[in-house]
Structure formats: structure tokens, C-alpha cells
Amino acid sequence: MYNQKKAEMIDGGFAFDGKSWLFDQNYPPRFLLEDESVLLFKEAKSITQSSFTSGLGSGVRTLYKGFDKYPDLSFETQAMVDSTTGHAHLTFVPLATDSLPIKEVFFPQPLICQGENSYAVVNTLQGQLIPNDWPEAMFEKKGLPFNGQMCSCGAYLPWFGEIAKDGGYLCYNRQPWDSAYTIEHPAGGPNRVYYRLLPSLGAMRYARTVTYVLVPRGSDYVSLCQAYRAIADEEGRTLTLKQKAALNPNVAKLVGCCVMHCPGKTHVVEDSFYYNREEPEKNDSLHTFDHWTQRVKRLKDMGVSQLYLHLDGWGEPGYDNKHPDYLPACEAMGGWAGMKRLSDTMRDLGYMFGIHDQYRDYYLDAPTYDIDNAAMSADGSVFKQARWAGGWQNFLCASLAPSYVRRNFEELFRQGIHLEGTYLDVFTCNEPDECVNPRHPMTREDCLRYRGECLHYLTAHNIVPSSEEVNDWAIPYQVFCHWAPYYGETAIPVPLFNLVWHDCVMIPWMMEADSWGMPKGTNGFLQALLNGGMGYMSESKEGEELQENIRQWKVISDLHHKVAYEKMVKHEFLNESCTRQRTTFSNGITVEVDFEHNTYIIKE
Numbered sequence: 234m235y236n237q238k239k240a241e242m243i244d245g246g247f248a249f250d251g252k253s254w255l256f257d258q259n260y261p262p263r264f265l266l267e268d269e270s271v272l273l274f275k276e277a278k279s280i281t282q283s284s285f286t287s288g289l290g291s292g293v294r295t296l297y298k299g300f301d302k303y304p305d306l307s308f309e310t311q312a313m314v315d316s317t318t319g320h321a322h323l324t325f326v327p328l329a330t331d332s333l334p335i336k337e338v339f340f341p342q343p344l345i346c347q348g349e350n351s352y353a354v355v356n357t358l359q360g361q362l363i364p365n366d367w368p369e370a371m372f373e374k375k376g377l378p379f380n381g382q383m384c385s386c387g388a389y390l391p392w393f394g395e396i397a398k399d400g401g402y403l404c405y406n407r408q409p410w411d412s413a414y415t416i417e418h419p420a421g422g423p424n425r426v427y428y429r430l431l432p433s434l435g436a437m438r439y440a441r442t443v444t445y446v447l448v449p450r451g452s453d454y455v456s457l458c459q460a461y462r463a464i465a466d467e468e469g470r471t472l473t474l475k476q477k478a479a480l481n482p483n484v485a486k487l488v489g490c491c492v493m494h495c496p497g498k499t500h501v502v503e504d505s506f507y508y509n510r511e512e513p514e515k516n517d518s519l520h521t522f523d524h525w526t527q528r529v530k531r532l533k534d535m536g537v538s539q540l541y542l543h544l545d546g547w548g549e550p551g552y553d554n555k556h557p558d559y560l561p562a563c564e565a566m567g568g569w570a571g572m573k574r575l576s577d578t579m580r581d582l583g584y585m586f587g588i589h590d591q592y593r594d595y596y597l598d599a600p601t602y603d604i605d606n607a608a609m610s611a612d613g614s615v616f617k618q619a620r621w622a623g624g625w626q627n628f629l630c631a632s633l634a635p636s637y638v639r640r641n642f643e644e645l646f647r648q649g650i651h652l653e654g655t656y657l658d659v660f661t662c663n664e665p666d667e668c669v670n671p672r673h674p675m676t677r678e679d680c681l682r683y684r685g686e687c688l689h690y691l692t693a694h695n696i697v698p699s700s701e702e703v704n705d706w707a708i709p710y711q712v713f714c715h716w717a718p719y720y721g722e723t724a725i726p727v728p729l730f731n732l733v734w735h736d737c738v739m740i741p742w743m744m745e746a747d748s749w750g751m752p753k754g755t756n757g758f759l760q761a762l763l764n765g766g767m768g769y770m771s772e773s774k775e776g777e778e779l780q781e782n783i784r785q786w787k788v789i790s791d792l793h794h795k796v797a798y799e800k801m802v803k804h805e806f807l808n809e810s811c812t813r814q815r816t817t818f819s820n821g822i823t824v825e826v827d828f829e830h831n832t833y834i835i836k837e
């Protein structure tokens with residue numbers, strides 16, 4: 234049931250529950266053009282406003298027509314309060330905008346949120362809170378991941394929000410694939426958060442809406458997560474792990490597993506950014522399939538009952554080389570026969586075997602490479618870089634990726650490789666691509682659907698699909714990930730993604746305190762417990778260190794069996810310095826951790 238309180242339109246913003254929310258007039262709605270110049274909406278020669286009422290609510294439309302340099306330019310903005318939900322929708326409607334070389338549209342303006350203990354709720358990776366008066370400047374040097382592009386790790390969830398003493402709001406972007414966001418926070422504040430709407434295939438093309446969900450006094454970041462989940466459920470974007478387990482029996486087998494990443498062949502080509510010129514012998518390394526077969530047998534003997542092995546660099550070209558022409562299995566590692574021995578052993582031990590694979594990076598030295606298959610940007614150019622081990626690459630147009638997945642996996646099956654999981658790199662981390670090649674045009678929204686199709690192919694073959702991180706758009710497709718930690722630049726880490734989607738995706742945590750994305754003063758063991766997640770197993774530790782890894786995993790695994798299918802319904806800070814935290818799951822289990830004293834309490 235929706236709140237009986239509804240947003241009300243007032244001059245310059247909204248009113249809700251006795252509080253006024255005003256747009257910051259220092260950020261007038263505007264276009265950023267290709268040449269970095271700015272055109273303000275209010276520079277229009279004709280601006281006319283009209284109010285309207287429809288079956289769904291009422292609001293105001295503003296029509297902008299005719300600009301000095303762009304006499305044909307016209308567009309509309311609409312602000313409407315939905316009479317059922319009480320939510321406010323702000324829409325940008327392009328009428329005739331093709332003459333304008335648009336890079337970004339800054340609409341709507343940021344709201345002003347202020348007062349003691351007010352903070353912004355931001356979905357950089359797993360999530361964070363930024364107090365309005367936070368002493369440090371944020372995102373000034375490195376910016377947001379992928380420049381704030383939504384549907385990338387810059388925003389695991391397609392919204393941001395702010396909370397004050399007397400209420401708060403969540404601002405949900407309805408077309409996140411063609412949007413980015415900015416958060417400004419100079420030292421000492423204040424926060425200003427706003428969207429930048431992006432052209433699609435070189436034009437604005439269609440109307441864009443953001444929805445403000447206003448929440449009453451006493452709400453917090455957990456309330457925003459719950460409000461968002463309710464919306465996503467109604468929109469039919471939820472697929473729980475229970476539902477995923479009904480589609481694919483190996484999903485249930487993954488619950489409680491530890492995850493071990495194992496390197497196979499590494500080969501860094503001279504063109505690569507990572508090529509080591511001083512010590513060229515370091516550009517190549519190799520572990521055989523049999524090496525890993527021996528280790529998993531030993532782990533079984535040591536009491537590791539459940540394990541998922543993620544094998545890197547198993548193809549002849551070596552890790553991150555020549556994709557998507559990655560087969561056959563690496564000869565020097567033992568070839569198809571060695572890979573089959575490993576996969577058979579894994580099955581016999583009751584373990585799960587999975588491979589690292591990649592269908593976005595498209596290497597120029599792949600035997601079937603053809604630039605015509607690469608994603609073509611809106612300006613007709615084809616992106617090219619030589620960053621990763623394999624050197625020069627484009628991006629494969631995602632519209633072709635599902636067919637390449639099928640081609641490669643049919644051969645893996647023919648070779649008798651038994652796969653129960655597979656990792657498709659970067660899909661849930663990097664920004665969506667678009668393509669204007671007339672042979673396979675693709676919007677960013679299409680791109681996400683094609684990436685999902687690749688993951689679905691795996692599900693159809695009882696292979697549990699994984700990708701690099703997690704993202705709201707991938708909820709219908711993805712079961713687990715490589716990791717989903719916190720952004721390097723985080724004020725107060727909070728598990729916003731888990732508060733929305735814990736019962737839909739499994740997240741493993743690196744155990745080391747200093748692993749990437751681990752907030753200072755915390756460690757992966759306690760984060761895995763607090764987040765009801767999975768734990769990693771070291772592929773190289775021995776002796777007491779390995780014993781300790783196994784002991785910690787057993788604690789994590791025991792909890793994961795109890796909460797994997799549950800929602801995370803609450804997250805709380807128990808002390809001022811935030812070192813003591815508690816989460817609550819939908820079956821009543823609570824996990825309290827103390828990062829300072831390295832202790833935990835699990836209550837059932």
C-alpha cells in the first residue's frame with residue numbers, strides 16, 4: 234500500500250509531509266554541447282507553461298521553442314505528481330533536438346538537502362553515505378567510476394537519495410542505461426547530486442523520466458532501499474535465488490561454497506600496458522590443469538566440503554588474449570585431456586568447476602577478427618585500446634556476443650568439459666556500449682539485454698552464471714559475481730545493494746584486510762559475515778595460513794546456508810565510530826561484527 238501522504242508541487246520544488254524540497258537555482262537546467270559550451274533552457278525565445286490533469290495525476294508542462302543559434306530547437310519538460318503513488322515524475326521530452334550537438338542534458342536540477350545529520354545515499358559499488366558536512370572533498374581527483382555512468386559499477390542501483398532530519402527522497406532514473414550522475418562534495422559540503430541525460434545513438438530520441446519518491450520524517454537509507462525494492466518488485470524486475478534455483482539445480486549447490494581463483498597460462502604481449510620491459514620473463518607464467526587437480530583433492534582431504542573453482546587462462550592464447558577465439562584448451566597446461574581430468578575430478582569431489590571467459594574485449598590478433606564485428610560509436614569511430622594482457626582490442630558488439638558464447642560452449646561440451654559455473658568478464662562492471670554499424674545496430678538498453686542473453690545461455694545449460702560485479706539491470710540473469718565491495722573513495726560504507734537484492738545474488742568477499750574495495754579498518758571475513766555472503770579460498774596458501782582460511786570459511790559457509798535466500802532487512806551502526814555494525818535477515822538472524830576487536834556474534 235502506498236503512503237497516503239503525497240508530494241505536492243510548489244514553486245521551485247515539492248512539498249511533502251510538511252517539508253519543502255527546493256531545486257538549487259545555481260544549477261539551471263541546461264545542455265552541455267559537443268564543444269563543451271553550454272546552452273541554458275531559459276535562453277529559449279519562447280517559454281510557455283500550462284497545467285494539466287490526466288487520469289494519473291496533475292502537473293505542469295513547460296514548452297521551450299527557438300534559440301538564437303538553433304531556431305528549430307524545441308523541447309518540453311513535465312512535472313507531474315502521480316495521484317496513486319504520490320511520487321513526482323520529472324520528464325524531459327525532446328520535440329525537435331536533432332540540430333543541437335548534445336553531449337549531456339542537465340535535468341532536473343539537484344535538490345537542496347541540509348541540516349544536522351543530513352546525508353546523501355550513493356550507489357557507488359556496494360554503496361555509501363556521504364554526510365552533508367563530511368570534512369573531506371569527494372570525487373575531485375578520480376571522479377566516479379565510469380564518470381558516473383549508470384548501469385556500471387558507478388551505480389549498482391539506478392538511483393540516489395538524500396536524508397534529512399525531517400524527511401528524505403529517492404530519485405529513481407527510469408532509463409538508467411542512457412544516463413550518468415554527478416555528486417559534488419567540496420570539503421565540508423554541501424552535497425549536490427544530479428543526473429546527466431545522454432544521447433542514444435547520437436540523438437536524444439525519446440522522453441526521459443526521473444521519479445522522486447519522498448519519504449517521511451524518521452526515514453533512513455534502509456527505508457530508501459525498501460521503497461526501491463517495492464518498486465522493482467511491482468515492475469517485475471525481481472528474480473530471487475529461490476526462483477533461479479528452480480531454473481538451475483546448481484544454484485542451490487553454490488550456497489555455502491568457498492570460491493578459489495586459479496591462474497592457468499599468463500601471456501602479456503609487448504603492446505600491452507602491463508608488459509614488463511625490465512624483466513621480460515615475468516610476462517609469461519603457467520600452472521597445469523593437473524596442478525589444480527592435485528590441490529582440490531588435497532583441500533577435500535583437509536575438510537573443505539564445498540568449493541567453486543574459477544579457472545583463469547585455460548585457453549591456448551592465455552589470460553585476456555585473443556578473445557573470443559579462445560579455444561582450444563592450453564596445450565602446455567595439459568590440453569583438453571588435462572582440462573577434462575580437472576573438471577571430472579571436481580565433479581567426483583562434489584565441487585563445482587567454472588571458467589573465466591570474455592565476450593566484450595575483442596582482440597585484433599584473434600584468428601577470426603574482423604573490425605566489422607566491433608561496436609561502432611555514434612560518431613562512426615571504433616574504440617581501440619592496448620591495456621590488457623592481449624594488447625590491441627576493440628569492443629565486440631554485444632548483439633553478436635550470445636552467438637560467440639554458443640559457438641565456444643558447444644565445443645567445450647563436445648570436449649566433455651563438465652561446467653557447473655562460468656564467469657563472463659566485465660558485463661556487470663563496465664558501462665553499456667552502443668553501436669551504429671547498420672549490420673548490427675544496438676542501443677545501450679539493447680546491449681544490457683544481449684549481455685543478459687549470454688548469462689541466460691549458461692542457465693539453460695545448468696551452468697551458474699557469474700560476472701565481474703553486480704548490477705540492478707542483471708538481477709533477472711545473474712546468480713553470483715567475482716566481487717561487489719566498496720568504492721575506493723567512500724565516506725561511510727553501507728551495503729545498499731545487499732539491502733535491496735541480497736535474496737537475489739550471492740556475493741563472495743576477499744578475505745584479506747587490504748584487498749581492493751575493502752574499507753579501511755575492516756576485513757573480508759567480517760564483511761562476508763555482515764553481508765551474509767561467500768568467502769574466498771586461497772589458491773596458494775599453505776600450513777597454518779591455509780588452516781585459518783578453512784576455519785574462517787566454515788563459519789561463513791554455515792551462515793550462508795542459513796541466510797543466502799533471505800532478504801537483508803536492516804543494517805545498523807552500533808557506535809559513533811561505525812566500527813560495530815549489525816545486519817538483520819528476513820528469517821530473524823542477526824549478525825553483529827566489531828571491526829576494531831575482530832569479533833562477531835550471530836544470533837538466530
Ligand SMILES: [Zn+2]
Binds near residue numbers: 608631668670675
Ligand atoms: Zn553492433
